[in-house]
Amino acid sequence: MTALPVLKQPRLSSRFWDDVRADFPVLHQHVGNKPLIYLDNAATTHKPSAVIDVLTRFYQQDNSNVHRGLHALSMRSTDGYEAARICSAKFINAAVPEEIVFTRGTTESINLVAQSWGAANLKKGDVVLITEMEHHSNLVPWQMITERTGATLRYVPVIGENAELGLDLDALDKLLTPEVKLFAFTHISNTLGVINPVAELCAKAKKVGALTLIDAAQSVGHELIDVQALGCDFLAFSGHKMAGPTGIGVLYGRKALLDAMPPWQGGGGMITSVEFFQSKWKPAPERFEAGTPNVADAIALHAAMDYLDALGRPRISAHDHKLAAQAYAALSELPGIRILGPKGARSGLVSFALKDAHAHDVVTFADQDGIALRGGHHCNQPLMRKLGLPSTVRASFYVYNNTAEIDALVASMRKIIKFFGA
Ligand code: 7TS
DSSP: OOOOOOOSSOOOOHHHHHHHHHTOGGGSOEETTEEOEEOBTTTOOOOOHHHHHHHHHIIIIIOOOSSSOOSHHHHHHHHHHHHHHHHHHHHTTOSSGGGEEEESSHHHHHHHHIIIIIHHHOOTTOEEEEETTOOGGGTHHHHHHHHHHOOEEEEEOEESOGGGOEEOHHHHHHHOOTTEEEEEEESBOTTTOBBOOHHHHHHHHHHTTOEEEEEOTTTTTTSOOOHHHHTOSEEEEEGGGTTSOTTOEEEEEOHHHHHHSOOSSOSTTSEEEEOSSOEEEOOTTGGGOOSSOOHHHHHHHHHHHHHHHHHOHHHHHHHHHHHHHHHHHHHTTSTTEEEESOSSSBOSEEEEEETTBOHHHHHHHHHHTTEEOEEEOTTOHHHHHHHTOSOEEEEEOOTTOOHHHHHHHHHHHHHHHHHHTO
């Protein structure tokens, strides 16, 4: 890949971001007769040529299975796969690469912890604590494993209205009892744009001896993450939400914890020896990577991490926050709009409801203007029900979006409001 220069000073000139935008081939197209404006980045981001080229080159030059071959291609594939692990460890400042397990994504990472650690450690009387703003992928796996083990699932409430929506931190102090064995929470809410104080949440959980799991799906491609500074025990994320490919993600786990956890899937690559009636496991991370791994996408994820590091995540988050602030300010002028989540200190997304138009209609109308939005419950059904909303419209931003696109979004919303007669 052609690495972008690492700039020492944050440089937020539009020229810089125009150059970034040019790296993403998919954006240079029309939808209908309108230029594409892609504002659905919380669902998945686009990929720069640097990532697409690495993926293509892998299949054209290196493709081979890993770990089991002694021929040149297999060694190249193995080296590339393990280099991706080292890169992932550095990307979140894990202590050693063995703390990185490759998975299909955030959902699989969380299911791995639930099915392995949860099944081995939870029992009746224990509590798994999550929050009311979790994506279904950090909620349903805990329902399943608490039901299976007899443990109890509890929620930190979301309180406040509209701009004040957030976690009830006073309630958290009462909920964090010694019975809590694991506290799992999202770093950034994919519906509210709220950024949770994750270091504080980890510190509070530690005081009662609870393990912590951070769902970093919406944060790791946007904000700097340092798992050692945060003091978390597990952290999960997906490649496709951070300029990488689909089908690859990471579970970070503290080495001592991972080594003490049983495998959750059996097969090739995860054993040291197999007899007819018993087997011995490799240590982590191989123990959790049964079967042929997603070699190509791990290598392409490495390219995505290099790409984001060259841009610099502090610069990316400043860019996202600037666009979100512009969108929040302009949208809040519109009649009949209800915006969820904080005015300041929000992530790069804005989620809202229009008084007279259903979110799905808004998204369909915006599509006529070439604007890709998302409308629905955003896999936050219990929270949306609590807020009394069937759905919201969500605009979410990334490195290639710009202020002109926010202007176009607001103009499109104005037209829609007029059409529906607000
Ligand atoms: N956690 C959060 C906070 C998310 O936003 C998502 C996906 C996931 C977990 C699951 O990630 P996956 O890669 O395993 O699917 N969020 C969204 C969304 O907001 N719209 O589509 C997917």
